[in-house]
Amino acid sequence: MVVPKEKRGILLSFPTRENATPRPKNESCPECGCLETAYEVVIAEIKAIVRGPFPTVREKLTRLYHKQDERDRILAQLYSHKRENHLRKRA
Numbered sequence: 001m002v003v004p005k006e007k008r009g010i011l012l013s014f015p016t017r018e019n020a021t022p023r024p025k026n027e028s029c030p031e032c033g034c035l036e037t038a039y040e041v042v043i044a045e046i047k048a049i050v051r052g053p054f055p056t057v058r059e060k061l062t063r064l065y066h067k068q069d070e071r072d073r074i075l076a077q078l079y080s081h082k083r084e085n086h087l088r089k090r091a
């Protein structure tokens with residue numbers, strides 16, 4: 001009996017705390033460190049919402065979408081900051 005790969009992928013899409021490997025912090029740049037910390041916090045919040053019980057599905061999804069927007073905003077800030085400050089080799 002073969003388990004379809006797609007099914008396994010879904011099961012693995014939310015890693016447990018044990019499986020999550022902490023990424024090294026960029027200590028030379030406080031702004032990178034700050035944005036990376038904010039990103040990790042919002043990811044932890046998203047995981048908590050996914051796991052946690054909510055009175056209604058709608059409330060759960062509303063909070064999830066809100067956090068995903070926040071995550072996207074932080075990522076966009078991090079990328080644009082890195083582009084402007086840490087990718088000078090091409091210039």
Ligand SMILES: [Zn+2]
Nearest residue numbers: 029031032085
């Ligand atoms: Zn930086």
